[in-house]
Amino acid sequence: MAEETILAVRDLHVEFQTNDGMVNAVKGIDLDVRRGETVAIVGESGSGKSQTTMAIMGLLASNGRARGSATYRGQELVGLPERQLNRIRGKKITMIFQEPMTSLDPLYRIGRQIAEPLRYHARMSGKAARARVIELLDLVGIPNPAERVDAYPHELSGGQRQRVMIAMALANDPDMLIADEPTTALDVTIQAQILALLADLQKKLGMAIVFITHDLGIVKRFADRVYVMRSGEVVETGDTQKLFDAPEHPYTQMLLAAEPTGRKDAVPSDAPILLEGRDVEVVFSTGGSWFGKANGEIRAVDGISVALRAGQTIGIVGESGSGKSTLGRALLRLMPGDGTFRFEGMDISHADKRAMRPLRKRLQLVFQDPFGSLSPRMTVGQVVTEGLKVHEPSLKAKERDRRAIEVLEEVGLDPSMRNRYPHEFSGGQRQRIAIARAMILKPQVVVLDEPTSALDRSVQKQIVDLLRDLQKAHGLSYLFISHDLAVVRAMADYIIVMRRGQIVEEGPTETIFDNPAQPYTQALMAAAIDGTPFRRTDIEN
Amino acid sequence: MTDIPVPDSDISNIAGRSLWQDAWLRLRRNRAAVVSAMVLVALALAGIFGPMLSQHPYDRIYPQYVRAPASLEAYPRADDIVPAFERAVTRTRVEAGEIEVDGQTVRVPISSDEPIDPRITRYIDRSDLFFNARIEALSADELSGELVASVNRVKFYFGTDANGRDVMARTFIGIRISLAIGLLASMMALVLGVTYGALAGYLGGRVDNVMMRVVDILYSLPFIFFVILLVVFFGRSFVLIFIAIGMTEWLDMARIVRGQTLTIKRQEYVEAAQAMGVSSWGILRRHVIPNTLGPVIVFVTLLVPKAILLESLLSFLGLGVQEPLTSLGMLISDGAANMRGAPWLLIFPAATLTAILFALNFLGDGLRDALDPKDR
Numbered sequence: 043m044a045e046e047t048i049l050a051v052r053d054l055h056v057e058f059q060t061n062d063g064m065v066n067a068v069k070g071i072d073l074d075v076r077r078g079e080t081v082a083i084v085g086e087s088g089s090g091k092s093q094t095t096m097a098i099m100g101l102l103a104s105n106g107r108a109r110g111s112a113t114y115r116g117q118e119l120v121g122l123p124e125r126q127l128n129r130i131r132g133k134k135i136t137m138i139f140q141e142p143m144t145s146l147d148p149l150y151r152i153g154r155q156i157a158e159p160l161r162y163h164a165r166m167s168g169k170a171a172r173a174r175v176i177e178l179l180d181l182v183g184i185p186n187p188a189e190r191v192d193a194y195p196h197e198l199s200g201g202q203r204q205r206v207m208i209a210m211a212l213a214n215d216p217d218m219l220i221a222d223e224p225t226t227a228l229d230v231t232i233q234a235q236i237l238a239l240l241a242d243l244q245k246k247l248g249m250a251i252v253f254i255t256h257d258l259g260i261v262k263r264f265a266d267r268v269y270v271m272r273s274g275e276v277v278e279t280g281d282t283q284k285l286f287d288a289p290e291h292p293y294t295q296m297l298l299a300a301e302p303t304g305r306k307d308a309v310p311s312d313a314p315i316l317l318e319g320r321d322v323e324v325v326f327s328t329g330g331s332w333f334g335k336a337n338g339e340i341r342a343v344d345g346i347s348v349a350l351r352a353g354q355t356i357g358i359v360g361e362s363g364s365g366k367s368t369l370g371r372a373l374l375r376l377m378p379g380d381g382t383f384r385f386e387g388m389d390i391s392h393a394d395k396r397a398m399r400p401l402r403k404r405l406q407l408v409f410q411d412p413f414g415s416l417s418p419r420m421t422v423g424q425v426v427t428e429g430l431k432v433h434e435p436s437l438k439a440k441e442r443d444r445r446a447i448e449v450l451e452e453v454g455l456d457p458s459m460r461n462r463y464p465h466e467f468s469g470g471q472r473q474r475i476a477i478a479r480a481m482i483l484k485p486q487v488v489v490l491d492e493p494t495s496a497l498d499r500s501v502q503k504q505i506v507d508l509l510r511d512l513q514k515a516h517g518l519s520y521l522f523i524s525h526d527l528a529v530v531r532a533m534a535d536y537i538i539v540m541r542r543g544q545i546v547e548e549g550p551t552e553t554i555f556d557n558p559a560q561p562y563t564q565a566l567m568a569a570a571i572d573g574t575p576f577r578r579t580d581i582e583n
Numbered sequence: 584m585t586d587i588p589v590p591d592s593d594i595s596n597i598a599g600r601s602l603w604q605d606a607w608l609r610l611r612r613n614r615a616a617v618v619s620a621m622v623l624v625a626l627a628l629a630g631i632f633g634p635m636l637s638q639h640p641y642d643r644i645y646p647q648y649v650r651a652p653a654s655l656e657a658y659p660r661a662d663d664i665v666p667a668f669e670r671a672v673t674r675t676r677v678e679a680g681e682i683e684v685d686g687q688t689v690r691v692p693i694s695s696d697e698p699i700d701p702r703i704t705r706y707i708d709r710s711d712l713f714f715n716a717r718i719e720a721l722s723a724d725e726l727s728g729e730l731v732a733s734v735n736r737v738k739f740y741f742g743t744d745a746n747g748r749d750v751m752a753r754t755f756i757g758i759r760i761s762l763a764i765g766l767l768a769s770m771m772a773l774v775l776g777v778t779y780g781a782l783a784g785y786l787g788g789r790v791d792n793v794m795m796r797v798v799d800i801l802y803s804l805p806f807i808f809f810v811i812l813l814v815v816f817f818g819r820s821f822v823l824i825f826i827a828i829g830m831t832e833w834l835d836m837a838r839i840v841r842g843q844t845l846t847i848k849r850q851e852y853v854e855a856a857q858a859m860g861v862s863s864w865g866i867l868r869r870h871v872i873p874n875t876l877g878p879v880i881v882f883v884t885l886l887v888p889k890a891i892l893l894e895s896l897l898s899f900l901g902l903g904v905q906e907p908l909t910s911l912g913m914l915i916s917d918g919a920a921n922m923r924g925a926p927w928l929l930i931f932p933a934a935t936l937t938a939i940l941f942a943l944n945f946l947g948d949g950l951r952d953a954l955d956p957k958d959r
Binding site: 374376398399400403405407409410411414415416417418419420425428429432433476479483 | 855
């Protein structure tokens with residue numbers, strides 16, 4: 043690979059002026075991209091990997107400033123006036139973002155949005171641009187491009203929107219494509235398709251790809267060279283193969299070893315059933331108005347039976363929209379659903395809010411988003427002790443405080459932080475707070491709704507370890523909802539695979555992973571573990 | 584992150600910085616907002632203490648100074664005092680020297696061929712202008728001395744109105760009334776709107792539908808018609824005005840809070856509280872309402888000027904505050920009528936109202952920026 047270097051970054055610094063003084067997001071990094079190669083920038087959130095590319099593209103937030111040099115084919119980009127920069131960005135260097143849902147303007151047809159860079163940079167006529175757009179949509183694998191060109195973004199699925207974003211980025215035959223976590227918001231199966239598409243396009247068009255990600259699995263399959271970033275610095279760089287085989291820097295080694303490991307043994311089959319739902323159905327009606335009846339319905343959960351035994355962890359896996367979260371909430375009676383529900387043998391199918399209140403103490407829920415699940419206007423202490431106020435109202439303030447200290451220590455947080463507010467904590471710490479909030483009530487059943495998917499790999503591992511320790515110490519039963527198969531494998535002893543509100547397959551973890559019987563499960567495993575893109579047609583039958 | 588040593592001694596002493604404190608820090612750096620806040624405080628103090636400290640009660644009529652223009656000079660002017668005093672002194676039939684006006688006193692050296700009768704001071708006291716006339720420095724032979732009289736000289740910095748009342752005192756009382764109505768009406772709108780909106784949004788479904796349709800119906804009532812109805816039933820009073828304004832303004836507030844509540848109730852922290860078994864009231868009070876307050880506070884700062892303007896409108900139409908009590912709106916409508924002949928009647932109240940409105944709007948703007956978490 044002795045291709046010419048098209049992008050050379052030397053000693054790049056990015057600083058942000060904030061209320062608490064200067065924050066150095068990027069501290070002098072060097073980076074080279076050669077023609078036609080794929081470079082991955084890997085790092086956890088806050089490592090400065092996105093800010094590096096933002097600085098190159100001149101897209102820093104208004105309080106940010108870049109120093110150093112970034113040259114594209116000899117042209118200095120840092121500090122270039124907007125007009126000249128626009129001749130390069132959007133034409134020679136283009137970018138796709140993480141969130142396909144919000145990167146497209148919902149008010150315009152996709153054809154018009156893709157045509158915009160064409161008409162601006164290449165000065166194409168409307169007709170020529172439209173023809174090119176259809177060609178591009180075909181290139182990125184959108185079926186019926188001639189019709190889809192007039193679709194609005196909301197008419198497309200997440201994967202299709204990301205394809206549209208890619209088409210937009212490709213419109214002017216760029217030299218270099220910067221992909222900022224392009225697959226993080228997508229399901230594993232879609233993720234594999236998008237990655238395959240990018241690899242395919244690169245082969246066809248010969249552009250360089252800078253791939254920003256925190257997912258080492260993607261890097262391994264996809265990149266030629268890797269830069270590992272940590273707190274604004276490049277700690278290690280090298281060819282993918284070499285780096286994965288013999289990582290030198292301890293941080294890289296830690297990242298590579300961060301895949302959750304360990305297995306959970308199955309519980310004895312005579313363990314008492316704690317929480318049980320039989321033939322659970324949750325139906326949402328759509329439409330309907332003040333006067334009219336609802337005109338449609340969505341069966342989010344369609345006749346599922348689950349029995350959670352004491353000490354057991356059931357993993358529920360499935361793509362987004364498969365109804366797994368709805369099932370978890372229905373089992374906790376937080377959502378109206380039909381079927382028979384039992385908790386410790388007691389029928390709670392018809393229990394109302396008031397009847398459920400005493401049981402809530404023993405049935406807890408931990409959410410996916412550690413940013414959304416803590417009220418921003420309450421201190422950590424208030425968040426954690428709120429449950430005590432409800433269930434043990436006789437406790438004195440001092441006693442509550444003592445319990446809060448105890449539980450915060452148990453989840454590995456400094457209890458002296460309990461007068462702080464959630465926004466002062468990192469994602470992993472917040473998830474610990476959320477877990478502490480559930481644990482302070484000493485529950486028996488905890489529904490964990492994607493508790494690790496918003497976290498970095500290394501933090502994920504810590505949270506998984508914490509959850510396992512808590513389970514051991516208190517004999518908890520978990521219902522573990524996740525789309526991340528690696529984590530589920532480490533946590534659960536029994537797995538339910540869901541799709542469109544129904545169970546596709548269920549069984550002990552080992553069986554499901556080693557011998558998946560259903561084609562859907564097989565496809566899911568393949569996509570998650572070695573990244574084989576799978577075709578829709580495989581699953582349809 | 585895992586192994587943070589815990590010093591037992593100061594386990595409860597690390598205080599965090601709440602979003603409010605963050606917002607406060609940001610607000611303090613916004614110069615326009617800080618200046619506005621200071622202007623508001625100064626005007627509020629003027630409204631509270633101004634009428635107490637003022638030389639004139641706001642309803643005192645000075646028949647002799649009708650439509651006196653604003654000036655730093657005291658009334659009556661020295662040019663008016665001297666001839667009047669001269670006329671009075673002539674009646675005493677003594678020889679008078681040069682008349683001298685010094686603040687609140689007028690003095691003139693007098694001399695006579697006969698001993699001066701002290702009763703001549705009555706001639707002076709008989710005049711409207713002078714009182715407490717006396718003879719000082721009477722010589723031993725009682726042939727010469729100094730005639731001294733007090734004169735009540737008053738200053739009208741903002742001038743006087745068509746009835747001869749001090750415009751400054753009236754502006755102060757106008758600030759007091761207008762700010763009070765603005766604040767009280769906004770408070771009423773705040774309490775009613777936040778409670779109603781949060782309840783409607785949180786309960787959702789049919790309850791929400793019914794509650795919001797009630798709001799829609801109230802929206803369709805014309806405001807003036809509503810006020811006239813109230814006035815007809817309850818008579819004109821100060822309390823009625825802010826009730827009338829509060830009763831109409833809470834509708835906007837209810838809609839804003841309902842919208843906020845709809846998004847907040849889908850937040851996971853609300854669901855977490857539900858999963859914990861917290862009652863609906865507890866969720867509303869601890870989770871929903873505190874999180875709606877950002878936009879609500881901004882709206883309130885914009886509501887206060889709106890209420891002040893509405894009160895001005897009512898007063899202009901004669902449905903508002905009653906004479907001799909006044910408000911900025913009434914003063915302005917008064918001033919507008921006399922704009923040609925007595926511009927000071929319009930200028931001072933209008934400038935005050937403008938300052939208040941500007942300051943409130945700037946402050947509202949500053950608050951919105953400060954409370955926007957994206958700007959962190």
